[in-house]
Structure formats: structure tokens, C-alpha cells
Amino acid sequence: MDMRRIVAVLAEDAEQQMHDHMWQLTPHDRALALEAEAGMRKAVGPPDVQERMPQIDRLEHLRETLAVLALCLARTHGRLAWFLSGAINALEPVLGWRALSAEHGGTFGTVLPRPEQYTEAEDAVRRLQEAFAQITAESEA
Template sequence: MGMRQDIEELAEEAEWQIREHKWVPSANDHTVAASVAADLGAVVSAPQSQREPPVVTRLGHLREALAAVAIALARVHGPMAWFLGAAATALAPVLRWRAVPAPHGHTFGAVSPALQQYAEAEEAIHRLQDTLTRLATA
């Protein structure tokens, strides 16, 4: 299963839990969701402009998005922490990606992802951002 699918399933579960009142987001959950959604929007560009930056920039943005999720995770507990923890886990593969050549072959296990993997990760971030935006007002 890919990153985009993992985030899609996570988002659907969160939306279901909220709709069925299994998870009633607190005021802090709303605040954190709005903050993370804004952070994600600031680091991952709109879909039509995603192909323009070099892969080094794209990878940097993906890592910043993961960092925003991880930082928010440190400020919450309960369902919001579980949601953000699962999102961080789904996005974690970007931590092993590299966008620069390895002239000596030593990369600490980092791999060069295909361009499609960048696009999939960016789509996953947009889906997560959309879910968090809705959660902020749920």
C-alpha cells in the first residue's frame, strides 16, 4: 500500500469517527488541526505547480510537512495524537529518500524515489491538509 492510500484510509476513518461521534474533537484539537493544515499548505505547493521545483526542493518540502505533523503530535493526546501519529507513520518513507547523488555509494540506506513517488507523497499531504481543515471546523 502506498503513502497516498494510507493517508486516504486514515482520513476516511477520522471523518467516520467524527461523523459517528466516536471522536468529538476538543477545542485544542480544532486549533491544532487548523495550525497543521496551514503549515502543510505553506510547505507543499498547489498541484499545478508541484512539478516545477527541483526534486531537492520537493523533498525538502515533504520533510517540512512531516516535521509539522510531528511537532503538532507533541502537543496533543488521545484521538488527535493517534491520528497525527498514524499520519506521521504514513509519511515516514520520505525520511529515507535522497535527492542528490551519492558519489561514494554510502547513503545510510537512503534511496532515490521515482518522480511518481514525489507526486504521490504530495497528494497524500494535500489529502491530509484537506482532512485537517475540515477537522478544524468539525
């Protein structure tokens, strides 16, 4: 299953839990969810912007997204932590990517991703952004 599909399933589950009132964000968790959404939007922009960037910058932005999610995860528990953990797991392949050639020496197991893999990961991040927006909007209602 690709990152987009994993994130779509994760987002659908979260949105359903919010709709069914199984998941109610605390004020602290709502603030963290808003922080995560803003951080991801800052890191990964619209497709036309991202696709014009060099691959090394695209990879940096994807890693920044993982950092935002990890920092938020470190500051919460319960369903939001589980959702953040699922998001990090979905984007985990990014951690094994590199944008530079190996030239001389080992690569510590990293691989050069194909251009479409960058697009897939960025699409997954955008879907996560939408999910966070939906989750925080539901918690306001």
C-alpha cells in the same frame, strides 16, 4: 499499499469518527489541527507548483510536512495524537529518500525516489490537508 491509499483510509476513519460523534476536538486540539493544516499547505502547494520545483526542493517540502506533523503530535494526546501518528507513519517512506547523488561514500540507507513517488507523497499530503479541514469544520458544527 501506497501513501495515498493509507492516507485516504486514515482520513475516512477520522471523518467517520467525527460524523459519529466518537471524536470531539477540544479547543486546544482544534487549534493544533488548524496549525497542522496551515503548515502542510505552506509546505506543499498545488500540483502545478510542486511539479515545477527541483526534486531537492520537493523533498525539503515533504520533510517540512513531517516536521509540522511531529511538532503537533508532541503537543497532544488521544485521538488527535493517534491521527497525527498515522499521518506520520503514512509519510514515513519520505524519511528514507535523498535528492543528491552519493558520489563518494555511503548514503545511510537512503534512496533516490522516482519522480512519481514525489507526486504520490504530495498527493497524500494534500489529502491530509483536506482531512484536517474536514475535521476542524466538523468540530465547529
